[in-house]
Amino acid sequence: MMFFARNTTLFLIAITLIGCDSDNDNNFIDGGSEPPELMQETLTLPSAAQPAFTPGSPGVVVTNPALLEQFGSNNFSLNNAVYTRYSLSDQDTSQPDAILVLVPGFEGGAANFSKLAENLMLRAQADTGQVFEVWAVDRRSNQLEDLAGFNIAEREQDASIGLNFLFGEELGMPLEGPLQDELGRRAIIYNSSDDLAFFAQWTELTHSQDIDAVVEAARDRAANNNVFLGGHSAGTGYAARYAATDLDLTPAAVVPGYAKLRGLVMFDGGGGRLGEVPSEALLDSIEARFDGGLYGAVRDQAPRCIDGLTACTVDTESTDCGAFANTSCTESTTAYTVLSSLLPTEVFAASSVSALDAAINGDGVISILQADQGGIPGNNAIEQISALAGLQLLLGSEPASSTSLMGNFLDDDGLPAGIFPFLAVSVGAPGPADNGVNTWLGIDQELPAESTPDNGPAPTDLAASAVWGVEAEVTDLVNDILPQFYAGDTNFTDWYYPASGLSVTSGLGLDSSALSAPPPVGRGRSDIANRTQASNVDIPVISFGGSNGLLPVSGGMLGYAETLAACAAPACDSLTPRVIDTEQPSTAFPTFGDASGGFEVVIAEGYSHLDVITAVDDETNPIIEALLVFMQRHLQ
Structure with missing residues (x-):
């Protein structure tokens, strides 16, 4: 069964670094010698997050036939953090010198980072003799991707098995061979409403808690807790929110995400900003979504009051939801992102x-x-x-x-x-x-x-x-x-990007204090979001963009840079600010504090959105060397 496969040491696969005879690859690093192999292993950890209605959370009994068929019983949990660990075959990885944890962007999967991992680890080995690893996170929604038949197709090197797994019934292909013998079924594809309505509870805080499980595992493994966190595209927002989150949800202590990291690494994404002070109406809406309104609206594909059952419209919410202290009406949305009929x-x-x-x-x-x-x-x-x-x-x-x-x-x-x-x-x-x-x-x-x-x-x-x-x-x-x-137990995409739960705190920036701080500052709803540390983030940041991507100029990082506290890392000088001049040499390319101030931005000319993490490490690529120097500078 796929679930039990994902909860063991899932897949150890050696991917030969092909193409090293090309001038575009890594020959200049290894002098033409036989390169090591890129090792890939997908692992699962329990997460502290236990959102309502989610399989594995207290009191939840799974009855959905599709879930029961994919996972084989109702005795399973989705409250897990899943990541793919990349290493090199010729290295002792019992205690790597550093681990870079990365979060993919919108609709992206952990495999997006395989080439970056290869490039970075080879550079570290060649330039310094150090052992680096890259741990790439898959959102918890990836557990719903039914990869069982694809794993068989990859093992058998037969793409027709994957085709049969997906579309064999419609194409009149008999269910036979290993698909029949090992699975006895074809792929499970979930609808965007009641099948996965529990996605409505998978908030940004839920994902930060999942990331924390991976970060803590990396800290346990890396020398001197040398762990860096980054993301690509929308993944930069996940990294920034994690850094800004107090992971102790009680008022008793403060456990900032940033305090567990040596630095942040952003790829072609803006990270985020503090945002405007939220109105009382917005805070009411957020609470109504979280407390049941959004779950009901997704499940029923119709607007619902805070109880998730009572029908309403936004125009008449004060009457429709008048039985509740919070009269906000939550409009319906899909459980996961549906990109029109072009990309189902x-x-x-x-x-x-x-x-x-x-x-x-x-x-x-x-x-x-x-x-x-x-x-x-x-x-x-x-x-x-x-x-x-x-x-x-x-x-x-x-x-x-x-x-x-x-x-x-x-x-x-x-x-x-x-x-x-x-x-x-x-x-x-x-x-x-x-x-x-x-x-x-x-x-x-x-x-x-x-x-x-x-x-x-x-x-x-x-x-x-x-x-x-x-x-x-x-x-x-x-x-x-x-x-x-297709390689291993991860992939390039996120079939079910969990947008509904991510929208619960829509309208809040990186500071959720008005919602999460105890009264009288906030509403004490740290269970929804607990981003109270954004202005205290004092670790170094490096950002990479592509001039043909979504971050074509360094000014796109200005909002995030101005959010942060001064860099307190030993390698920063404690005097240089994150931003030196917002208008010089231009507003498109302001002057940042660079290494001294702990905020660096590198724009690769001609690179598109994904190139910043997938490009070969050749003379056109300024990213890998800058990333390696950044990480080495901040090792402890």
């Missing part, structure tokens, strides 16, 4: 099948998603599975290899990434047709000039900032990105 959960799941097919069959062979099954013309996943209809709109209907489909799906110049910029990564360009099948050109091949346009000089006005510089093609699709979709 099935598309994320199918990407694992497509990536494995590309890795096995290479380019020039029609994709398994377009290949007719059972010898029946038109009986293929793209044409027969309604949830995949958006792929034809996004990618077209011409025959293509799985490599080509994945490249067009992710590349920063493609239509999908244009609509959904969180996908954007620079992986090459469309290639010529091979026997009528469209192919893909990787970054080690000759690319057309239009794949690296010049977006002009760096802006000088923060308010008008946009992408700039000559775009770069720096991420290896075949060797580095495709395995992120």
Whole structure:
């Protein structure tokens, strides 16, 4: 059963560092010698968070048939922190010199960080002889991803097993072989309402408590508690909120998240800011959502009062919810993010099948998603599975290899990434047709000039900032990105991004004191959020952006930098502020305190949103060296 697999030492897989014969890879680090292998192990820890209605929380009895089928019984818990530990095969990792814990961004999974982990650990080994590890967090929602059939497909090196697991019934494929023998079923896909309504209780505090379980495990393992925390994109917000949270939810003591860390690392995301002082109406709304209103509204897909049962409308809430002291009406939303019909959960799941097919069959062979099954013309996943209809709109209907489909799906110049910029990564360009099948050109091949346009000089006005510089093609699709979709017991995406619970405290910034502090300062609701430490964060920060990404200028980090206390780390000078000048040399590129003040920003020219964590470590990449120097500076 998938659940029990995830709660043991789940998957130990050696991923050979492919492509080291290329000038774009790590030859300059290891002098051409045989590189070590990247080791990957996905682990599960119990979390202190026990949100209401969640399987595993006190008094919760699971009756949902889909949950019972996936997990095999009602005796399971989702109150876990899941992370993937990356290390190198030739190192003694009993006590690494440092551990970097990373949180993925919107719709991202732990595997997003595999290339960054490889680059950083190789650099540390080559430059200093130090042993670093990277621990990549998967949100607790990833436990609902039914990966059992994909793990079998990966083990057997047979993408058709993954296709059968997902869509075999619709395509008339018999349930046989290891799918039948080991599972006896196909994939479970959950709806966005009553199946996972308990997501409504998975607040930002819940995720901070999950992250804390991983941070504490890393502190126990790393030499001198040398643990750093970071995130990519929206993951920078998770890191910033953790740092700002008092993890002791009682008034008796203060246990700040930042005090457990040596520093924060931000990748192409702004982190956050203090925010405006919340109104009483907003605080009422937050309490109503948390105390049952949002759970009922998600479950029933209709607005609900604080009890989660009474129907209401926002316009008449004072009457509809008049039986309760808090008369706020909570509007309905989906349990997890639904990105229109173009990117439903099935598309994320199918990407694992497509990536494995590309890795096995290479380019020039029609994709398994377009290949007719059972010898029946038109009986293929793209044409027969309604949830995949958006792929034809996004990618077209011409025959293509799985490599080509994945490249067009992710590349920063493609239509999908244009609509959904969180996908954007620079992986090459469309290639010529091979026997009528469209192919893909990787970054080690000759690319057309239009794949690296010049977006002009760096802006000088923060308010008008946009992408700039000559775009770069720096991420290896075949060797580095495709395995992120299927290797081990994690993947590239978050099928069920738990947006409903994250919205409970919508409207609050990094300081939740008005809600969480004891009266008379606040309402004493530390059970909802407890971010009382944002202005006390005194650890160093380094931020990385891409000029073709979501953080194209360093000024995008100004709001977070101005939130923080002065850097108190030994390597800071205690005199230099986080921000020296907000307008010089320009508002787009203000002057930060850099190493002395404990706030550094590095913008990689031409890099897209994901390139900052997926690019090869070559001469165009300023990120890995700067990250290594930052971590070494703040080791204790």
